[in-house]
Every structure is written in structure tokens, then in C-alpha cells.
Amino acid sequence: MLPDIKFLLLLFLRRLHYFVVIALAVAAFGVTIAYTLPAGYTARATLLVESPQIPDDLAGTTVRAGTNEVLQIIAQRIQTRANLLDIAREFNVYAGRPDMSADEIVADMRGRIGIDLPRRRDAASFVYVSFSAQSGQLAAQVANEVVTRILNENRRLRTSVAGQTLEFFKQEVARLDEDLAEQGGRILAFKQANQGALPDSLDFRRARQASLQERVLQMERELAGLRDRRARLTDLYERTGEVSFDEEKLTPEEQRLQDLRNELASALVLYSPQNPRVRALQGQIEVAERIVQEQRAKRTGVSEAMSAYEIQLADLDAQMEFIVVEKTQLEKELEALEASIDKTPENAIVLSTLERDYENLRVQYQQATTDLAAARTGDQIEAQSRGQRITVVEQATPPRVPTSPPRKKIAAAGVAGGIALGGAFIFLLELLNRSVRRPVDLSNRLGIAPFVSVPYIRTHRERVVRRSIIIGAIVVVTLGIPTVLYLVDQYYLPLDLLIERAMDKTGLGALIEQLRNAF
Numbered sequence: 001m002l003p004d005i006k007f008l009l010l011l012f013l014r015r016l017h018y019f020v021v022i023a024l025a026v027a028a029f030g031v032t033i034a035y036t037l038p039a040g041y042t043a044r045a046t047l048l049v050e051s052p053q054i055p056d057d058l059a060g061t062t063v064r065a066g067t068n069e070v071l072q073i074i075a076q077r078i079q080t081r082a083n084l085l086d087i088a089r090e091f092n093v094y095a096g097r098p099d100m101s102a103d104e105i106v107a108d109m110r111g112r113i114g115i116d117l118p119r120r121r122d123a124a125s126f127v128y129v130s131f132s133a134q135s136g137q138l139a140a141q142v143a144n145e146v147v148t149r150i151l152n153e154n155r156r157l158r159t160s161v162a163g164q165t166l167e168f169f170k171q172e173v174a175r176l177d178e179d180l181a182e183q184g185g186r187i188l189a190f191k192q193a194n195q196g197a198l199p200d201s202l203d204f205r206r207a208r209q210a211s212l213q214e215r216v217l218q219m220e221r222e223l224a225g226l227r228d229r230r231a232r233l234t235d236l237y238e239r240t241g242e243v244s245f246d247e248e249k250l251t252p253e254e255q256r257l258q259d260l261r262n263e264l265a266s267a268l269v270l271y272s273p274q275n276p277r278v279r280a281l282q283g284q285i286e287v288a289e290r291i292v293q294e295q296r297a298k299r300t301g302v303s304e305a306m307s308a309y310e311i312q313l314a315d316l317d318a319q320m321e322f323i324v325v326e327k328t329q330l331e332k333e334l335e336a337l338e339a340s341i342d343k344t345p346e347n348a349i350v351l352s353t354l355e356r357d358y359e360n361l362r363v364q365y366q367q368a369t370t371d372l373a374a375a376r377t378g379d380q381i382e383a384q385s386r387g388q389r390i391t392v393v394e395q396a397t398p399p400r401v402p403t404s405p406p407r408k409k410i411a412a413a414g415v416a417g418g419i420a421l422g423g424a425f426i427f428l429l430e431l432l433n434r435s436v437r438r439p440v441d442l443s444n445r446l447g448i449a450p451f452v453s454v455p456y457i458r459t460h461r462e463r464v465v466r467r468s469i470i471i472g473a474i475v476v477v478t479l480g481i482p483t484v485l486y487l488v489d490q491y492y493l494p495l496d497l498l499i500e501r502a503m504d505k506t507g508l509g510a511l512i513e514q515l516r517n518a519f
Helices: 002-014 016-036 067-078 081-091 102-112 136-193 199-240 252-270 276-301 308-383 407-432 439-446 460-491 495-506 508-518
Strands: 041-050 113-116 126-133 389-394
Touching: 002 016, 002 407, 016 407, 016 460, 041 136, 067 113, 067 136, 081 102, 081 136, 102 113, 102 126, 113 136, 126 136, 136 308, 136 389, 199 276, 199 308, 252 276, 252 308, 276 308
Parallel strands: none
Antiparallel strands: 041 126, 041 389, 113 126
8 A cells, every 4th residue: 555655646746747837827817816806895784674653553554565575676676777777877886897788787786786685574674785896985875875765765665555545545435426426316316206106105105095995985975875865855855845944954065064174173183284184184175165155155145936945956966066076086096096006116126226226335435435544544654654664774884895806715716726626637647647657567467577677767958858848837827827817907808807708608607696596
């Protein structure tokens, strides 16, 4: 085992110049990149998402979006193309790079701006806003501008949502109010068109119908009695030739007038003067009074030669005529009542539908009015910034020490990479080399045992040339690579832009961005 280690060490020393050249080349490249890249400054501001100052059980805001949802919306709106170009133009972020296109500016600005949103719901909602620039003053100015825009966007978003909600319920209340008025007008027009056939007066009309039917039957009995009296009077006169006549006795019309007046007095005890029954009795009394007055006028003007038979017969005919006229009127009223009663169920269904629609509109109107009051309260809460709001805990200040690039880490990575690449090159070189370099190799390949092995001996000139080449390569690598990188950075294109373009063309930039978003 020990001879093998010694042999490997000798091989490494023999190839040491390759290792040194490669290690120095990579290390020189890494160190040059580390200390050539421009310094970057990152300024960071801290924001706090405060809970509503007024509890939701007392008066809630109409903005129901969650904290993370609102912050994500604001972050996306802040990083729109127009906003990023406006910020870059306002602060001259790319004053030294006038050849950059708008797409490149937008992509670079999105990479410079950092908005770290809270990830835990049970913890305080802190938002960290950062911006990276070539100077600390510029980084702080842009970071504070982003903070200002976040605050303004949050205020505008919440007031806009609350205002839109308020305007919606205003329109809804106005619409429902118009619908209620229209529906009320339909109900009123229907009631006026069917005033005598509405369900609320059905009981009265049925009672009136029963009363009129009873009155008609009574009139039929009275008419039958008068006809019987007239027949008996006629029969008596035909048999005897005379009838008795009592001047002091009331005529049937006078007796009926007296009965109607008594009935009216009784009705006024139970009903008001505007009651239909009272008005009907008053109309009957007026008709009876006219008939009595006419009879009395005729009675005073009749000749003394007029017989008692003729007087009584005329009275009976007048009474029967009056009863027939009144009975005809009552029968017409009964027909109208029957028609209205038959039409009432249909009207009841239509009216019930209209009133049900009106009640539904009224319930919707009350709910919309309640929602409108809540929307007004929510709008006032957002207008006075009493709801959930974002406040600045710490403004961004210009950093004194550059935050990027990590020069020591890049330089260390370059040195480590150079050592690794140098060792890997020697390993691959010896792995692919199949030449005989030890007596053991002769024995293993040819199966013979050599007496002695003589190595290749270089001449003095060969040793000088070989050392000159190695030293020259080391000098070129050590001084040439940094010099070339410096000249490229100063006179062609800054190394950071050169590296960025190379990564974009090779696709490494997109891969790194995906890995960053994933972790």
C-alpha cells in the first residue's frame, strides 16, 4: 500500500505544473470576478399589517379579502410594467445603461425589488420591502418609493372596494324602491278595478245577500197578502155593494212608512249613518214618504162622490206597485252581489299573488337597506383608515456596507474550483494514460522480471525549455486572465452584464430563477 501511495505522489508531482496552471487560471478568474463586479447595496423597509381598530362584531368593514390575498394583489400591481418603468425613469436607476430595452429594464427591476410576504397566519403580519442598487442612497430612495406605492395602493384598493360596495347597495335600494312603488300601484289599480269583489268585503256581501233574500221573501209575503186583501175587498163589494172606510185608520203605505222609520231607528243604534244597510233604509223611507204624500194629496182632492171601495182599491194597488218596484230593485242588487261573490275567489288568487310579490320585494328592500347601512359604515371605516391597514414600522435607510456581491465567497469558490478542476484534470490524464512507468508494469504486461529500469533522462536544454514553458504559462494565467477580464469590464461590457447575458443565452438564468422561487 505504501509503495502505491509513493507512486501516486510522484505522479502528482510530475503533473504538478498542469495542476498549478489550471488552479491558478480558475482562481484568477474567480478572484478577478469577485473584485471586479460592482458593489451592490440593498435597502430594506419593514411594514406591519395592523388588525382593524373597530371590532367586527360592532361594525365590520366591507372588504372581506384576507391579508395574504390583499398583499399578493398589491405586490402584483406594484410590479406591473408601467409602474416599474415609471420608478426606473423617476430615479434614473439605469442612467449609466441607456441601451437597455424596456423589457430588460422590467425584468431587472423585478429582480431588484423584493417583497417578502408573511407566511404564517398565527404570527404578526410583517412585510419586508427591499431594493438593490449600485448606491445605498438610490437603494433607499427606491425602496421607500415602493413602500409609498404599497401604502397608496392598499388605501386605494380598500376604499375602492368599499365605495363599489356602497354604490351597489345604493342602486339596489333605489331599484327595489321603484319595484315596490310599481307593485303597490298594481295592487291599488286592481283593488279599484274590482272594488266590489274583493275578499276583504266578502263576509259583508254575504250578510247583505242573506238580508236582501230575507227582505225579498218578506216582500213576496206582503205582496201576496195585499193581493189577497184586494181579492177579498173586490169579492165583498161585489156581494154587498159597499165596504167600510175608517177615516181614522192608517193606510198601508202610512203603516209601512211607520215601520221603516222604526227599523231605521233600531239600525242607527247598531250601525253608523254611512252603513249600507242604514242608507238602504233611508232610501226606502224617502220613497215611502213620496208615496204617502201623493196619496194624501189625491185623498184631499178626490170628489166626495168617490166610494170607499175605490179608495181602498187604489191604496192596495199603490202598495202592490211600490212593493213590486222595490222588489225589482232588490233582485237586481242580489244579482250584482251574486256576481261579485262568484268573482271573489278569482280576485283573491290574483290579489294574493300581487301581495306575495309585494311582500317579497319588501323583504328584499329591508335586507338591502340593512346592507346599505352596513356598507355606509364600512365605507366610513375605510375612509378614516379604521379598518385593516398597513403601517411603516421602519423606513429604508441607505446601507453603509455593500450587501453584494459576496466577494470573499466568490474568491474562495474560485480557488476551490481551481484546485478541484486541477486535481480532476490530473486524475483523468493519468486514467487515460496506458504507458509503462514502473517495473511492475513490465512484469504485469510482458510477464518478465527486469533486472533494472532506467528512467527517461532529459538534457539540460530540455529541462530549461520545459521550465520556461511552465513558468510562462503560470505568468500568463496569473496576470493575463485578470488583465483580460479587467479590459473587458472597462472597455467592452461590464462583467455583471456579460455574465447575465451569458446565463440568459444558455438558459442558466431561468433555471436559477426557478430554483430560487422553489426554495
